[in-house]
Amino acid sequence: MVGCQFARPPGRSFGPGLGLIGLSRYRLGDVWLASYKPTMGSEISKPRPMVIVSPDEMNDRVKTVVVVPLSRHAADAPWRANVMFGNRAGRALCDQIRSVSSGRLIRPLGNVDDSTLRSILATLQQTFAVRG
Numbered sequence: 001m002v003g004c005q006f007a008r009p010p011g012r013s014f015g016p017g018l019g020l021i022g023l024s025r026y027r028l029g030d031v032w033l034a035s036y037k038p039t040m041g042s043e044i045s046k047p048r049p050m051v052i053v054s055p056d057e058m059n060d061r062v063k064t065v066v067v068v069p070l071s072r073h074a075a076d077a078p079w080r081a082n083v084m085f086g087n088r089a090g091r092a093l094c095d096q097i098r099s100v101s102s103g104r105l106i107r108p109l110g111n112v113d114d115s116t117l118r119s120i121l122a123t124l125q126q127t128f129a130v131r132g
Contacts, residue, residue: 024059026052029117031085032105034067036098049085049109051092051120054099063102068120069093081123083116085109092120094127 026032030052052059054066072090074080081092086109112120 024056026054026059026065026102026105027111028052028054028056028059029111029114031070031109031111032067033107033109034100034104035106036069036100036104047106051083051085051112051117053097053120053124064099065102065105066097066099068124069096069098079123079127081116081119083112083120085112085116092123094120094123097124 031049032052033047034050035047048069048071050067050069052065053068054064059065069092070083070085070090071093072088074091074093076082076091077095079095081094083090083092
């Protein structure tokens with residue numbers, strides 16, 4: 001079984017018995033404008049930039065990606081990571097993490113730097129840590 005690592009692997013991925021797996025166009029740390037519709041309740045509904053947090057090994061094999069939306073106007077909270085993207089300060093809304101079909105991704109906007117990605121992943125890890 002292929003292990004999922006939160007790192008940007010160079011080149012292509014190999015898996016046991018799978019041979020060469022082609023690169024997905026969706027990479028860990030990439031930021032895409034995406035549509036969340038249809039939604040329910042207090043879920044985000046307008047197109048929004050979101051950062052891909054699913055590992056590249058997973059992105060290469062499935063038609064969904066795990067994303068965290070970005071916002072410039074969200075309130076500070078322990079489950080939100082401060083981010084810089086495109087010379088703008090904002091927050092990664094780790095409480096709104098979601099798996100979405102790649103068909104919801106509208107266009108690429110760039111990628112977050114390594115320290116921002118580490119901050120987002122650390123916030124996710126702290127938020128979902130098993131306690132007790």
